[in-house]
Amino acid sequence: MATLTLSRRITLLGSTGSVGRSTLDLIEKSDAEVEIVALTAGRNVALLAEQALKWRPALAVIDDESRLADLRDLLKGSGVQAQGGRQAVVEAAQAGAQWVMSAIVGFAGLAPTLAAARSGAIVALANKESLVCAGPRLLRIAQLAGGRVIPVDSEHSAIFQVLEPQNADQVSRLILTASGGPFRTWSGDLMANATPAQAVAHPNWSMGKKISVDSATMMNKGLEMIEAAYLFGMPPEKVDVIVHPQSIIHSLVEYTDGSTLAQLGVPDMRTPIACALAWPDRLTWPAPKLDLTTTGDLSFETPDLDRFPALGLAKAALSAGGCAPAVLNAANEVAVAAFLDHRVGFLDIAAIVGETLNRVEAKGLAEDDMSNALDDAQDVEFMARRAANEVMANFARARSGGLSR
């Protein structure tokens, strides 16, 4: 075959976010023949309706039910069915697509991702929380249903592409590369006063706000270490991070024979999406080409765990096991939201996460035996969010007591 023509029934969960938009853009520019079953979005009714009118899925779902009336208006007479609410998103996830892009940001992505996996679809996973909060069970569910989880995150996509299934036991290290984020060269003092606007200005990737802040704290990379350990079945000590400011090498796999395999590319989410869409084949589209003679030198640094304590927290949570990664993630969501809302400072994010991990662990919640993936994850999420909010309130009290206002 000269070029591959893909023909697939697909669903996009989170179609109006950056990964969702990139997926549609890629499909439009590629030789893939795709039928869209459902598109879902959180709140952006206008863009969801625009996408639905263009792509004509059977179903368009808005998570924020208060906006369903608007969606119905916009889709009137189009033949696209409009639905609203969280349960409708979950139903869209299992509506018969062969391939489901899971690109909802945050914990809200877990339920529909589990539903998609249960339906036996290939799940292209951009939602970190599904792996961090319920990784082993998500993978097991997909396997039992005859499906498969393929990572979309550029780092895990890189590893997925060069991890030889027959040689998993001969892997000595997975090496995730990190851009280092916008504060890579900042002093701790400068970072203490960093604003949300500064934190979301990522040097190499165009991403959502939450993920951009995670990149600034490097919690993003911490969560990716956890994901990688689950996704590729590696013990914590075989998962490493190196800082690579140019984001050209997207990650590497080191084998026991001295060979290290890597995936490289121009920083563009459409390439890992294309890999997930066409796997085990490859898509043809006018991809931006990497020219190493013009990218400038590629450099690498050991991450600074003092300035980026989130990395150490994530490694500790991964080693602790049980629900510790889920607690880490929930506390981080609470803290990042507060930071974006100007309620806490940049360095407080890691402090809140660390203190929440201490508290919840002290309450004996770090257990491994969870019988229902979604309910248990939701219980942990609820508990961890409450604990994180308590920690934040304590921080605020300590500060207002210590500072004269």
Added chain:
Amino acid sequence: MATLTLSRRITLLGSTGSVGRSTLDLIEKSDAEVEIVALTAGRNVALLAEQALKWRPALAVIDDESRLADLRDLLKGSGVQAQGGRQAVVEAAQAGAQWVMSAIVGFAGLAPTLAAARSGAIVALANKESLVCAGPRLLRIAQLAGGRVIPVDSEHSAIFQVLEPQNADQVSRLILTASGGPFRTWSGDLMANATPAQAVAHPNWSMGKKISVDSATMMNKGLEMIEAAYLFGMPPEKVDVIVHPQSIIHSLVEYTDGSTLAQLGVPDMRTPIACALAWPDRLTWPAPKLDLTTTGDLSFETPDLDRFPALGLAKAALSAGGCAPAVLNAANEVAVAAFLDHRVGFLDIAAIVGETLNRVEAKGLAEDDMSNALDDAQDVEFMARRAANEVMANFARARSGGLSR
């Protein structure tokens, strides 16, 4: 399986050269269980005997028959059979090994490599000339015999490791990396007076003299382009070269979806040898580990075709097809030998090769229809060597006429 235990009957053609010595060293340090069928060497009787006494192959062969008596003396009472001469090397190549390392340098490696391929063995190929002079037929012979050719050259090993068989049609480019050799930063004037000692002082790799000079002229990389085109079935326009002085990325494969896969490692021949030995599994041995945070930055340049005309000559020979690559190779062997012997200057090497290509092409020898791989290759080799020697003699006459001696 936790670690792989390889158990193979192997033969080493060229056991006393750098690749041969590295192969034995690797086997000694690895978890591979290997039975050696035969060792062959060109002239180094002392080392061949030492290796034979240590590894106890059934057979030890010295190509230079005048040294057979010495070999017999050294192996007396060891139980290792000693033989001598070119035909004995060919017989050793087909003496029943499952895996044959083809590491004889130069055209002399062709006959035993073809014999090994015909025997159905896996041929680990370090001999460039077998591909350059008879590539398509060598591969066909191996395929028909149920064997396989696996490259050992670090660049082709890199490509072999990341070229997905099912996606060969979605490869947009094979990118061979070149160190640039010892004269990468030299001016043309300096290069004109380069000595053999300077040319064999390679910055990153420990190699034989002939190959080191080829690295200095970049003819090495030109021959590798030809090899890659044959070995991976790629048209000339899909085979590229970039200069990468650190020799950490050993080569790359660019796909149509924007993904570029690469193999990296500390420059050490034992790793590509390990890949070839264990394929499709991977060997465990105390390999030197790549630490990108200490290697220094990785840089890349477009090769300078003016200072390194050998690259352009090789590409032209590849595009011309037929026996042109074999003529290129034979003329280069003649010219490099003359350079190492202080009979011609460094820049004369490419000049002699270029002029020989012109002459032999003018005689209408660039044809594709060769019915017997070895005989035809030998005919071309003979013709090309004679032409190259004539060219050299003309150069010498022109100079002695032009210079007052």
